[in-house]
Every structure is written in C-alpha cells, then in structure tokens.
Amino acid sequence: MKSLAISTEDEIKPSDLLTVNNLKVWFPIKSGVVQRTIGYVKAVDGVSFNVKKNETLGVVGESGSGKTTLARAILRLIKPKDGAVYFDGVNVVKANRPQMKMLRQKMQIIFQDPYASLDPRQTVSSLLREAMLIHGITKNKNEATQRSLELLRKVGLDEEHLYRFPHEFSGGQRQRIAVARALVANAKFLILDEPTSFLDVSVQASVLNLLKDLQKEFDLTYLFITHNLAVVHHMSDRVAVMYLGKIVELVDKGSIYYDLKHPYTYQLMAAIPLPEPEAKKKEVLLEGDVPSPINIPPGCRFHPRCKYATEKCRKEEPTLVERDGHLVACHSEVDFSAEKETGESADG
Numbered sequence: 001m002k003s004l005a006i007s008t009e010d011e012i013k014p015s016d017l018l019t020v021n022n023l024k025v026w027f028p029i030k031s032g033v034v035q036r037t038i039g040y041v042k043a044v045d046g047v048s049f050n051v052k053k054n055e056t057l058g059v060v061g062e063s064g065s066g067k068t069t070l071a072r073a074i075l076r077l078i079k080p081k082d083g084a085v086y087f088d089g090v091n092v093v094k095a096n097r098p099q100m101k102m103l104r105q106k107m108q109i110i111f112q113d114p115y116a117s118l119d120p121r122q123t124v125s126s127l128l129r130e131a132m133l134i135h136g137i138t139k140n141k142n143e144a145t146q147r148s149l150e151l152l153r154k155v156g157l158d159e160e161h162l163y164r165f166p167h168e169f170s171g172g173q174r175q176r177i178a179v180a181r182a183l184v185a186n187a188k189f190l191i192l193d194e195p196t197s198f199l200d201v202s203v204q205a206s207v208l209n210l211l212k213d214l215q216k217e218f219d220l221t222y223l224f225i226t227h228n229l230a231v232v233h234h235m236s237d238r239v240a241v242m243y244l245g246k247i248v249e250l251v252d253k254g255s256i257y258y259d260l261k262h263p264y265t266y267q268l269m270a271a272i273p274l275p276e277p278e279a280k281k282k283e284v285l286l287e288g289d290v291p292s293p294i295n296i297p298p299g300c301r302f303h304p305r306c307k308y309a310t311e312k313c314r315k316e317e318p319t320l321v322e323r324d325g326h327l328v329a330c331h332s333e334v335d336f337s338a339e340k341e342t343g344e345s346a347d348g
C-alpha cells in the first residue's frame, strides 16, 4: 500500500499541473476580551491529490466538508496552516511577487453566484477591460474591445451584449461572462465552485457543455466542485470525495457507480439513479448529521456514521492509500459489489 503524500518537489510528476500536498486550513476560534484562541475549525485537514494536465478532477462532499476552503487555499486567497500547493512546478504557498502575478493569470475561479462576482455597476465591456488592465494584457481601448468581442463569442454571446450591465442578463449568460473574464489572460487552470447550482436544469446543461468545449479548445484543466453527483459524473475524469476536511476516496469516473471502496462514497452514490435500469442497487441513506469540524471524531472521522466501523476505526485514523488501483482511506475492506448484484446490503 502506497501513501499519496509527496515529500519533495522532485516527486511531482511532469504530467501533473497541480499537486496538493498535505494541505491544512484551520480557522482559529477566538473568545473573550483578549480574543484568545480556544480552538480551530479544521476546514481542510491534511489533503493530498494531483490534477493531471487537461483533466477534470471532480470534488464532491456534503456542505461544510471544506470544498470551497480547499479551492481558496489552492489560489492563495487564504493562507494554509501547513502543506504545499504546486502549480506547474511553482509552490503557490511560497510564491514571490512575479510568480504570484503569473499564477493569478494562469489559475482562475468561477463561483456559484455570478451576481456576487460581477460588479453590477460595470458593463461587460468595462469588466473585461478592467481584467485586461489588471493582467497587463492591453491598455489600448480598441484592442481591448476586439479581445472582449472574441472572448464573448467563445462563450456564446455577441457584440450586442458588450455594453449591457450584469443585471440585464439571465443567470446562465452571467455565468458565461464570468467564464469569459476568467479566460482574459489565457488561464490554464479553472476552479469551478458549484458553477451551475444557481441555474435551472436546461441552462445548467448548456453551461456545462460550454465548459467542456472550452476545455478542449483552450487546453484547460478543471477542478470541478459540486454537490450534484450526476453532474460530477458527466464532467469529471476522476472524482475526489471529501468528508470533514479530508479526501476519503479518489476514483476514476468509470468506478463511480460500480467500484467504490469507502462506505461514505457508497452511501453518497447510492442516492443517485443508475444509468442502467436493470442494475439493482439497494437505496442506502446517510444517517446522522455531519459532525462539526471543530470537534472532529477521533480515529476515522466517518466512524460515528459508519455501520462497518470497528474498534480500530474508533482509534486509528486511516490514511489515503492505494488499494486495487483506488485511493481510499478506510480500515474496513467492505466489498460493495455484493450489494450491487443482490440488492442486499453487505452486512445482510
């Protein structure tokens, strides 16, 4: 069994665009007049993974599992307590000013709510021009207009949209503008944090397809965060499952429905319909609330909600290790394939 964490920069694979190594983001909890630190919200608590060039790595997990915090730490919008993030060989956590300038161009984020991320007082033209000024693309107004038009057409909008304000668009169109802005400086890596969860289903599909097309056209690499398990299957090459600040399983897209090894992932995936109607699957519901990231359970952090938990799970924290071509953090080697075939749960 091989652990995923790397110990030196030399171990980064050339095929990886992003390598995250034992990343931790803890938010201090302050109390009293002198604002003493009395504890920590361990939002991201030792996360390691890689994203290969041109792939989409999906990230799923319940609300509060640390997905957005992970995204913000990768972009250095918050300072991690520990760990490293390498983008194209540069350690983001320790990057100097010129390196940060390059990283701000190459790594971009699209948020869930384009209403909040687009300044309502600026037209699309001035939003895009401002981004070009920030990234030093051009100061020339005509050039900026030309480039804005090109970008708008790439995201399915046109000249008529250039001088409108954000409130004059539909939600889907606003998200297209956010994508155009992210591509102003030839970004290579986009973090998509629930990019379509504000949109209705038909608009969702068209934005997701646009993202897929742009990925091919511009050689983009995506980290795709979502609650929607069907969407993550549609968009991703591999999927990382987060639980209380940790990755508990990392699987290839093909294994999502049929070859899971962690009880949490199995229960999450059991909630979505199978693509093949004849395949039987027992409906398993996740029981209990997500424990607080302030008081993380000892041992395996999923054990209070896991019906397979043993004494070892209550005491010893499992690490993310390779098992049968999977990455999984679980002591109990449950075989869920039995559940799939019989429609029965593995424990009878």
Ligand SMILES: Nc1ncnc2c1ncn2[C@@H]1O[C@H](COP(=O)(O)OP(=O)(O)OP(=O)(O)O)[C@@H](O)[C@H]1O
Pocket (backbone or CB within 6 Å): 027, 041, 042, 043, 061, 062, 063, 064, 065, 066, 067, 068, 069, 070, 227, 293
């Ligand atoms: N700035 C902050 N200060 C203190 N705690 C924070 C801060 N930001 C996030 N948290 C806490 O960190 C934990 C993880 O939050 P995060 O927003 O990363 O979750 P998430 O997985 O993105 O959830 P959702 O699916 O609802 O978007 C939560 O318990 C949250 O309350």
Ligand SMILES: [Mg+2]
Pocket (backbone or CB within 6 Å): 067, 068, 069
């Ligand atoms: Mg979030």
